[in-house]
Amino acid sequence: MCGIVGAVTNGAAGAGPADAVVDGLARLEYRGYDSAGIAAVSGGDVVVRKRAGKLRGLLDELERNPLPDARAAIGHTRWATHGGPTDENAHPHLSGDGRLALIHNGIIENFHSLRNELVADGATFASETDTEVVAHLLGRAYGGDLTAAMLEVTKRLEGAFTLLAVHAEHPGTIVAARRNSPLVIGLGDGANYLGSDVAAFVAQTKSALEVDQDQVVTITGDSVAVVDADGRPVENRAFTVEWDAEAAVKGGFDSFMDKEIHDQPQAVADTLRGRTDELGRLQLDELRIDETILRSIDKIIVVACGTAAYAGHVAKYAIEHWCRIPVEVELAHEFRYRDPVVNEKTLVVAISQSGETMDTIMAVRHAREQGSKVLAVVNTHGSTIARESDAVLYTHAGPEVAVASTKAFLAQITATYLLGLYLAQLRGNKYIDEVADYLAELGRIPAKVTEVLERQDHVRDVARSMKDTTSVLFLGRHVGFPVALEGALKLKELAYIHAEGFAAGELKHGPIALIEDGQPVFVVVPTPRRPTLHAKVISNIQEIRARGARTLVIAEDGDTDVEPFADVVFRYPETPTLMTPLVSVVPLQIFACELAKAKGYDVDQPRNLAKSVTVE
Numbered sequence: 133m134c135g136i137v138g139a140v141t142n143g144a145a146g147a148g149p150a151d152a153v154v155d156g157l158a159r160l161e162y163r164g165y166d167s168a169g170i171a172a173v174s175g176g177d178v179v180v181r182k183r184a185g186k187l188r189g190l191l192d193e194l195e196r197n198p199l200p201d202a203r204a205a206i207g208h209t210r211w212a213t214h215g216g217p218t219d220e221n222a223h224p225h226l227s228g229d230g231r232l233a234l235i236h237n238g239i240i241e242n243f244h245s246l247r248n249e250l251v252a253d254g255a256t257f258a259s260e261t262d263t264e265v266v267a268h269l270l271g272r273a274y275g276g277d278l279t280a281a282m283l284e285v286t287k288r289l290e291g292a293f294t295l296l297a298v299h300a301e302h303p304g305t306i307v308a309a310r311r312n313s314p315l316v317i318g319l320g321d322g323a324n325y326l327g328s329d330v331a332a333f334v335a336q337t338k339s340a341l342e343v344d345q346d347q348v349v350t351i352t353g354d355s356v357a358v359v360d361a362d363g364r365p366v367e368n369r370a371f372t373v374e375w376d377a378e379a380a381v382k383g384g385f386d387s388f389m390d391k392e393i394h395d396q397p398q399a400v401a402d403t404l405r406g407r408t409d410e411l412g413r414l415q416l417d418e419l420r421i422d423e424t425i426l427r428s429i430d431k432i433i434v435v436a437c438g439t440a441a442y443a444g445h446v447a448k449y450a451i452e453h454w455c456r457i458p459v460e461v462e463l464a465h466e467f468r469y470r471d472p473v474v475n476e477k478t479l480v481v482a483i484s485q486s487g488e489t490m491d492t493i494m495a496v497r498h499a500r501e502q503g504s505k506v507l508a509v510v511n512t513h514g515s516t517i518a519r520e521s522d523a524v525l526y527t528h529a530g531p532e533v534a535v536a537s538t539k540a541f542l543a544q545i546t547a548t549y550l551l552g553l554y555l556a557q558l559r560g561n562k563y564i565d566e567v568a569d570y571l572a573e574l575g576r577i578p579a580k581v582t583e584v585l586e587r588q589d590h591v592r593d594v595a596r597s598m599k600d601t602t603s604v605l606f607l608g609r610h611v612g613f614p615v616a617l618e619g620a621l622k623l624k625e626l627a628y629i630h631a632e633g634f635a636a637g638e639l640k641h642g643p644i645a646l647i648e649d650g651q652p653v654f655v656v657v658p659t660p661r662r663p664t665l666h667a668k669v670i671s672n673i674q675e676i677r678a679r680g681a682r683t684l685v686i687a688e689d690g691d692t693d694v695e696p697f698a699d700v701v702f703r704y705p706e707t708p709t710l711m712t713p714l715v716s717v718v719p720l721q722i723f724a725c726e727l728a729k730a731k732g733y734d735v736d737q738p739r740n741l742a743k744s745v746t747v748e
């Protein structure tokens with residue numbers, strides 16, 4: 133929710149900071165696309181260009197009205213919270229004297245009272261945003277030292293914020309602050325950067341610094357200074373950005389979503405890579421949680437949202453089966469409000485692509501306060517969840533730009549399976565050779581996903597033929613159930629179609645009443661090598677077919693039992709039960725993507741959504 137980028141150079145030759153900021157905005161647009169804006173300091177003034185709508189609008193404006201040369205620039209891409217998506221509400225916002233420009237990600241919860249106080253003192257506002265209040269406060273607090281002003285003003289703010297400010301009197305400086313919203317620093321040569329995540333500056337540098345809670349950062353082209361809320365200097369952890377700038381471009385595909393669906397074999401392979409020793413034993417050195425603690429846990433709770441929660445839901449089946457530890461899956465936003473039973477014997481696993489989902493961050497904090505160890509399964513280095521957890525198991529999906537999650541889902545399932553197998557190995561639930569067999573199966577998944585991708589034309593044709601459909605249901609059993617939920621979520625968020633996923637066994641407890649003539653129903657069928665499970669799902673298909681449903685069946689190669697009852701069959705290669713979500717979900721992703729495109733929608737930036745939900 134809102135992307136933030138800043139760049140400052142020491143004035144030596146090279147690309148200007150505005151170019152770096154525009155590049156960063158293009159890479160961060162997934163965080164919000166209600167408006168985009170940029171401010172640069174030049175010739176003793178702050179110059180602002182901003183436009184409602186997608187980044188394209190700002191780029192057109194910059195062509196008509198280029199920015200002057202500058203050493204410091206800040207840019208923002210917005211997901212509207214306070215005030216509609218208008219030019220006026222677009223960031224940057226200016227202080228009362230117009231000498232300071234500010235961008236913000238987050239929500240200032242006490243902005244009403246601050247605004248009333250400012251209005252009573254004669255301030256006038258150009259926007260409806262909470263952000264402009266901070267711009268005014270900073271302008272008033274400024275007495276020559278922008279860092280001091282930031283330290284003073286942030287003490288008065290409640291809520292979540294990443295703030296970046298430039299001032300006309302400091303042409304080569306950006307000052308930033310963060311609380312409960314993301315910020316990372318990029319370290320360049322004669323230039324430094326700030327961003328909501330490393331994608332903001334990945335084209336400029338791979339060298340980065342984390343920023344902790346309530347810190348204030350001052351960067352110039354040659355220096356980076358970080359202080360805590362009391363102004364005391366602090367040393368932050370440096371890290372190397374592993375993502376490639378090229379990984380975050382479409383690379384010949386129509387959309388990022390298409391590309392990311394095709395990245396999936398690689399995402400699984402990369403997440404598996406380097407996690408076994410020379411004897412084939414699983415090694416997760418990065419876990420950093422004492423083995424005695426991991427042996428003593430008696431419960432696992434997965435906290436996550438959206439697609440990440442469905443990955444957790446899949447993992448529950450595998451981890452319970454392999455480790456005999458009870459696993460609960462909890463939507464992160466429900467977790468801390470229901471007084472969950474967690475203690476030092478509970479391992480909380482937080483799954484998040486971005487590592488910045490506020491609901492999941494709050495769940496992590498709550499779990500740690502209760503004495504639980506928290507293990508993060510995260511895709512983004514330097515992110516808040518990665519930093520605040522006791523241990524991190526990184527997924528290596530590379531940057532995921534499309535708002536709808538695809539490759540992160542597969543990488544999350546893969547990483548949580550590694551965790552399950554590791555715990556099974558550590559706790560003696562599985563012999564090393566059994567773990568090795570499962571790892572070998574996981575190792576075969578990239579090739580199987582590739583096979584499913586090679587059959588995508590069939591899925592695409594069916595999707596296009598269904599572009600006028602208004603409702604689709606999804607059924608699955610066992611690990612097929614979360615796959616059904618994920619299929620429905622993809623269709624809702626991309627094609628804006630009513631879509632619901634159900635556990636197939638639940639059908640006769642109510643949902644079957646929805647079935648009428650022609651109602652499309654996807655059914656995720658388990659492998660026939662689990663005959664009991666398989667037979668139950670075949671019965672479910674017959675039940676809905678008998679009531680007029682149009683059945684679209686996802687079934688394993690060679691499963692002829694489905695044929696008499698299926699209007700359409702999408703096939704996946706022979707795969708052991710627990711591994712099937714990694715292949716059976718792929719046709720559902722392609723279906724949703726293609727149907728949305730057939731309806732003329734932007735699959736990378738669906739309406740009302742942002743990639744990272746950084747406010748509660």
Ligand code: M6R
Nearest residue numbers: 438439440484485486489536537
């Ligand atoms: O970054 P996270 O994995 O924490 O994000 C969680 C959800 O917001 C995310 O998976 C969302 O549901 C996707 N748009 C689904 O495609």
